[in-house]
Amino acid sequence: MKRFKGFVKKEFYHIFRDKRSLFILFGMPIAQILLFGFAITNEINNVDIAILDYAKDAESEKIIQKIKASKYFNIENQIDNEKAIESEFKNGKIKAVLLFERDFAKKLENQKKATVQVITDATEPNVANTITNYTQSIIQNYQNQKNTTQEQSVSIVMQTRMLYNAELKSVFNFVPGVMTVILMLVSAMMTSISITREKELGTMEVLLVSPLKPFQVIIGKVFPYVFLSIINAVVIVSMGYFIFGMPMRGSLFLLAFESILFIITALSLGILISTVSNSQQTAMMLSLMGLMLPVIILSGFIFPISSMPLPMQIMSNIIPAKWFIIIVKSIMLKGVGISYIIKETLILTLMTLIFIGLSIKNYKTRLE
Amino acid sequence: MVNHISNEKVIEVENLTKKFGDFTAVKGISFHVNKGEIFGFLGANGAGKTTAMKMLIGISNPSSGNANVAGFDVHTQSDEVKKSIGYMSQKFSMYDDLTVKENITFFGGIYGLSRKQIKKKTAELIEELQLGDITKSRVGSLPLGWKQKLAFSVSLLHEPKIVFLDEPTGGVDPITRRQFWELIYTEADKGTTIFVTTHYMDEAEYCDRVSIMVDGVIEALDTPKNLKKQFDVDSMNEVFLKLARNIE
Incomplete structure (x- = not known):
């Protein structure tokens, strides 16, 4: 436990001493929500x-x-x-x-x-x-x-x-959307970058040679991002609620639970990315191209899934963000309980398990 | 130079083999290292020395063969092995964005040192390396030679029986290299076993015994003096070249 505390402390040093990651962590969510928020709820005049x-x-x-x-x-x-x-x-x-x-x-x-x-x-x-x-x-x-x-x-x-445009998005689309994008960005991209950074610098080897178990190293690296992601989720939901009048009809507890589930999904994706990339650059590109774009394009955040061509609609099913957006909207706007979103929850859980399984497999292959 | 070596074998390797698919990187090597010895592990790039070393430090599983490090089997007791060894890699292995003190605290922490021990060790290190004011500066701002000395000291924090150094002096000038080797000697005199890989043949001369790996096989293993006699040359550099040429 003491080792773990030391590890997490070190990880926070990394985060707080790197202006870039600080900006991505805290500047980005606020900037995005304000941008999307005001662009969409923009009052019209004259x-x-x-x-x-x-x-x-x-x-x-x-x-x-x-x-x-x-x-x-x-x-x-x-x-x-x-x-x-x-x-x-x-x-x-x-x-x-x-x-x-x-x-x-x-x-x-x-x-x-x-x-x-x-x-x-x-x-x-x-x-x-x-x-x-x-x-x-x-x-x-x-x-x-x-x-x-x-x-x-x-x-x-x-x-x-x-x-000229038959299907209109809801004004309340952006809070779940931004939340999803940010959680994905912070959790998956930041963790994959921070893990590959250790690989690149050679410190990962030092950690693996130490008595720490590989899973302890990974949990130590990932934990700060779980914490920061939760803070981000709270900030986004509060901004949506207080500034943009996003309703909160469902259970806050359920929303918290589902958000943590999605954070874990994203983190396991980040870990998976870090097992296949050897440099921060690769990790960043993989996260951006492999995660951010699908999240923005295929999740239904910007473009409605129902008006996509069929192959795209099918593809959208493998995007975790799609399911999370459905969950957030159902809880916040429709106020549903867990029984209505059990399917989505199970899909996210299953995806998380698959990502973790693949990561372990990749890691083992490298070790053999 | 040889008086710090005892007869106790701290590393014993038998027929150690590593295969990656069809490619055999390490072809059944066998050797041993005595306690307190400075053992040079040489080889050209791609000769398999890094792979062999990775198996010894427990981050890569052997395909076959046995290796015993500090009295523990690397395959079945890798946790015990890891507690008994120190490691410093060719890439500088500390965190640039942490201060000297924070690095020491962190690495002490992951090796399970208590706060009190860490405090004591930090004070000793400051004294030994004459760190003084720089303990509060970030490691990234230090010159490479300093970083390497520091990394070496940090790898010894938990007082390991054996310390593995993977090309520890890459990229620094001969004077700094010489200083680094002073540190190595001091540590070996205390009874710590040093297992070191290097590209620099002048460094090979500093070792008690040297093994030279070519294409996954140990082609030569003896004291630098005997090796030079055996190949009838004046320097380890020539030994190395001769060996590599013979193989081709």
């Missing part, structure tokens, strides 16, 4: 929109006035037919078109139901998403006001059409 008002009655006029009054939208122009929508978008002058159907007020009066269509330019999906949400809340607000003043309630149905 977005130019166009109005296509087939109704031109009192009700539609009231809604238009309300939208005009908000600081979010700026009505660039009024158009009079649907053909003009396309050309308006192509000019790039406007981001959205609000379309009121014919006899809007009359329908609202008689059928207690009328439709507003919001057509957005979804080449910038986040902006499109925000516009839709904002318009929706303005119209909802108007509808509520109206309903409090009259006996029979009316409903304004809002139809949304996202042009």
